[in-house]
Amino acid sequence: MAFTRATGKHRRPSRIQRGTARAAGVAALATTGVIGTVAAPAFAAEPAAEQTGLTPVVTLGDTVAQQIDAQAAAQKQAAEEAAAKKKAEEAARERAAEAAKKAKEAAEKAREAKERAAREAERKRLNSFVPPISGSYVSTGYQASSGLWSSGSHTGIDFHAATGTSVHAVGMGEVVEAGWGGSYGNNIVIKMNDGTYTQYGHLSSIGVSVGQKVTPGQQIGLSGATGNVTGPHLHFEARTSPEYGSDMDPVAYLRSHGVNV
Numbered sequence: 001m002a003f004t005r006a007t008g009k010h011r012r013p014s015r016i017q018r019g020t021a022r023a024a025g026v027a028a029l030a031t032t033g034v035i036g037t038v039a040a041p042a043f044a045a046e047p048a049a050e051q052t053g054l055t056p057v058v059t060l061g062d063t064v065a066q067q068i069d070a071q072a073a074a075q076k077q078a079a080e081e082a083a084a085k086k087k088a089e090e091a092a093r094e095r096a097a098e099a100a101k102k103a104k105e106a107a108e109k110a111r112e113a114k115e116r117a118a119r120e121a122e123r124k125r126l127n128s129f130v131p132p133i134s135g136s137y138v139s140t141g142y143q144a145s146s147g148l149w150s151s152g153s154h155t156g157i158d159f160h161a162a163t164g165t166s167v168h169a170v171g172m173g174e175v176v177e178a179g180w181g182g183s184y185g186n187n188i189v190i191k192m193n194d195g196t197y198t199q200y201g202h203l204s205s206i207g208v209s210v211g212q213k214v215t216p217g218q219q220i221g222l223s224g225a226t227g228n229v230t231g232p233h234l235h236f237e238a239r240t241s242p243e244y245g246s247d248m249d250p251v252a253y254l255r256s257h258g259v260n261v
């Protein structure tokens, strides 16, 4: 018996037969669902969704749209936030500018008020009167009788003052006489701003010259005992003119200008 290959039942299946058998196998596998995990996942996902019976809301396309929507919303929010921030910054700048303007105006007003007050204080000071000797007193009154004076009557008042005491202009005016005045010794006559005159006699030194403007309290010289005197003091007169004999009551004059004598 020869070992010949048998024909018929032992031959390999034809190509067509093999293909048919494989197709049948695939179909059989498909019913189990196993093929889904083996084959392309995309192919498996869609039937799976359909199998749930739910409307396929969540799909790959929707996810992308949502991402775009979310991105757009985020961009819009960022733009709105940036706009709001810019607006807030502008408002803050405006408020700061307004505050700075108000502060500047307030400072300007305060400065003007201060200047006004200073001018007012200076005007008041210039219009005020002071005693010719600070912290002194009248040692010989007006129109007192004495053989010392040629008229026989005192044409001014004497302020107690040691030699070298500071003598002040009693008010604002201009020096019209500064020098030797005979029995008055070294003397100064000032034409006051109100048109009256004041005289300061027996000075040990003169500190001003004719034509010089003086202010209240300004030192014009030092007291002494020059001229017709028995001792150092300041002789003070108030006059209606620069001339001797036009004298008026110096105490009343000073008091009328607010000086306490």
Ligand SMILES: [Zn+2]
Residues within 6 Å of the ligand: 140, 154, 156, 157, 158, 234, 235, 236
């Ligand atoms: Zn006198």
